[in-house]
Amino acid sequence: MADVTRRAHNIAQLRALAKARLPRAIFEFIERGTEDDDLIARNVAALRDLRLLPRTLRDVSRRDAGIELFGRKQPLPLVIAPTGVSDLLWHHGERAIARAAARAGIPFTQTTSSTTSFADIAGCATSGHWMQMYLWERRDLSWRVVEAAGEAGAEVIVLTVDTPMWPLREFNKRAGMGNPVRVNRVLVSDFLKRPRWCAGVLARYYLSGGLPQFANYPSEVGRKLTGTVSRVANSASVSWDDVAELRRRWPGKLVLKGILSPEDARLALDHGVDGIAVSNHGGRNFDSSPPAIAMLPAIVDAVRDGLTVLFDSGVRRGADVAKAMALGAKAVLIGRATLYGCAAGGEAGAAHAIDLLRGEIDVAMAMLGVTRLDQLDRSYVMPGAAGPCSA
Numbered sequence: 001m002a003d004v005t006r007r008a009h010n011i012a013q014l015r016a017l018a019k020a021r022l023p024r025a026i027f028e029f030i031e032r033g034t035e036d037d038d039l040i041a042r043n044v045a046a047l048r049d050l051r052l053l054p055r056t057l058r059d060v061s062r063r064d065a066g067i068e069l070f071g072r073k074q075p076l077p078l079v080i081a082p083t084g085v086s087d088l089l090w091h092h093g094e095r096a097i098a099r100a101a102a103r104a105g106i107p108f109t110q111t112t113s114s115t116t117s118f119a120d121i122a123g124c125a126t127s128g129h130w131m132q133m134y135l136w137e138r139r140d141l142s143w144r145v146v147e148a149a150g151e152a153g154a155e156v157i158v159l160t161v162d163t164p165m166w167p168l169r170e171f172n173k174r175a176g177m178g179n180p181v182r183v184n185r186v187l188v189s190d191f192l193k194r195p196r197w198c199a200g201v202l203a204r205y206y207l208s209g210g211l212p213q214f215a216n217y218p219s220e221v222g223r224k225l226t227g228t229v230s231r232v233a234n235s236a237s238v239s240w241d242d243v244a245e246l247r248r249r250w251p252g253k254l255v256l257k258g259i260l261s262p263e264d265a266r267l268a269l270d271h272g273v274d275g276i277a278v279s280n281h282g283g284r285n286f287d288s289s290p291p292a293i294a295m296l297p298a299i300v301d302a303v304r305d306g307l308t309v310l311f312d313s314g315v316r317r318g319a320d321v322a323k324a325m326a327l328g329a330k331a332v333l334i335g336r337a338t339l340y341g342c343a344a345g346g347e348a349g350a351a352h353a354i355d356l357l358r359g360e361i362d363v364a365m366a367m368l369g370v371t372r373l374d375q376l377d378r379s380y381v382m383p384g385a386a387g388p389c390s391a
Contacts, residue, residue: 004345004352010360011316011337014353018089018343021197023190025175026088030339033283034167039291040283043314046291050323051382055369063365064372065358069331070156070253070274070308072128075105076358077321077373081282081312081335082111082132082158082257087212089343091204092116097338098124100350104358109158109333112145115212118152130156132257134163135238135246141218146250148216157250158277159243162258164236167285243271255310257333258285260295262302265309275308275330282313282335293324297378300328318360322368326376 008014019027033040067077080101086093094116101108107128110121122129131154135142149157172178176186191198205211214221247254256268257277268276278296280289292313300309311329315321321332334357341353365371368380 004341004349008344008349008352008356010356011340011353014337014340014344014349014356017345017349018340021194022089022343023187023194023197025172025177025187025190026085027343028171028175029085029177030083030089030336030343032169032171033287034169034285035287037171037287039280039287039289040314043280043283043291043293044316046293047314047316047320047323050293052319052323052326052364052368052380053382054367055380058369060366060369060371062371063362065361065365067331067373069107072107072155074107074127076354076361077325077331078104078106078354078357079128079130079310079331079333080106080108080338081333082109082130082160083335083339084111084113086339086342087115088201089339090346090349091201093342093346094121095124096347097342097350099347100338100341100354101128102126103351104354106354107156109156110154112216113214115215117215118149118154120215122152122154128156129154130158130255132158132160134160134235135242136221136235137237138220139242139245141220143249144218145216146246150250150252154252156253156255156274157246158255158257159246160257160281161238161243162260162279162281162285164238169284240267240271243268243273247272255308257310257312259299260289260292262295262298265299265302269303269306273307275310276303277310277312277333278329279312279333293327296324296327296329315357318357318362319364321357321361322364322373322376323381325373326378326380328378 008017066075086097090096094114098108098121102125105127107130108125109130109132112133131149133145176184253274255275255277256273258279258281259265259276265276278292278299280292296311308330309328310331310333311324312333315332315334324332337353338350341349370376
């Protein structure tokens with residue numbers, strides 16, 4: 001832990017440590033986007049370009065960044081976003097991030113493509129266990145996963161709705177990192193350049209039984225990272241009727257992730273979901289999408305207090321969290337930050353990423369003259385700073 005904290009004083013420095021340790025293919029899988037790779041940078045730039053208006057001469061000696069989210073009080077306005085391949089960043093990396101989240105008192109979102117069982121993550125994610133899923137063409141298999149998540153104690157289902165087909169992730173292909181993963185000359189050469197990673201991750205898996213597998217997929221879908229994923233996983237036919245059916249089947253909280261249109265936000269409200277995540281998939285799906293922060297104010301206006309609005313995509317600083325909350329988000333999902341931390345130092349690195357954001361949120365609150373995050377509103381955002389959707 002001391003080494004990671006001493007070498008990384010912000011998320012960008014954690015990213016640099018992760019890049020130095022990981023094989024290129026795996027780093028680019030978590031880092032890069034789609035097509036011309038523009039949207040990831042635009043997400044970050046749009047948040048950076050927002051300006052917040054500090055208020056002075058207020059007593060901010062006691063500050064509390066805590067919120068209440070879906071009936072649970074938590075000390076930070078953060079949720080770990082669903083992210084894949086964590087177990088390839090660090091040995092048992094998914095558990096590491098889930099434990100770091102629990103230590104920080106924030107929820108952890110497990111992906112359907114997780115290589116750790118629902119039960120194992122439930123034992124780690126003691127500050128909130130959320131489960132992300134796609135709906136497959138074989139809906140019966142999807143409902144089976146929903147039931148398994150419920151039996152494992154998941155509290156929230158996050159349905160990702162912005163991926164009707166596999167995106168054009170050309171960078172991953174060039175690096176030899178396909179879906180599914182196939183052993184090839186480019187990939188092997190890349191892995192051998194990172195002997196520390198090979199010894200600490202690949203070798204440990206092989207010594208204990210082999211590479212991780214998709215732990216929660218039905219056998220009809222396919223479970224091996226290097227296997228063939230069946231076409232039953234195709235989600236191109238998913239519609240609002242499926243949201244209604246999932247709402248009928250799932251008694252817990254339901255969040256739709258990947259909403260960018262105010263009209264879609266209103267439809268989500270009409271379909272009885274509990275929350276939406278304003279997100280462009282971290283810039284990983286469709287390069288021509290707008291930065292998520294640009295759409296947040298209009299979406300908040302569209303649903304008002306009818307459901308919980310979360311924000312995702314581009315967060316690199318605690319001030320980014322404050323910006324999203326000033327524009328109406330109730331909490332913020334973070335993905336790459338804890339992936340970088342995990343890749344740099346396992347659980348300690350993931351915990352450090354959360355701690356860095358915690359400190360930056362605290363400083364931002366003091367500079368803005370607020371003692372609670374619910375005191376933030378659009379009066380703290382300079383006119384025009386959020387683009388055409390700020391009004």
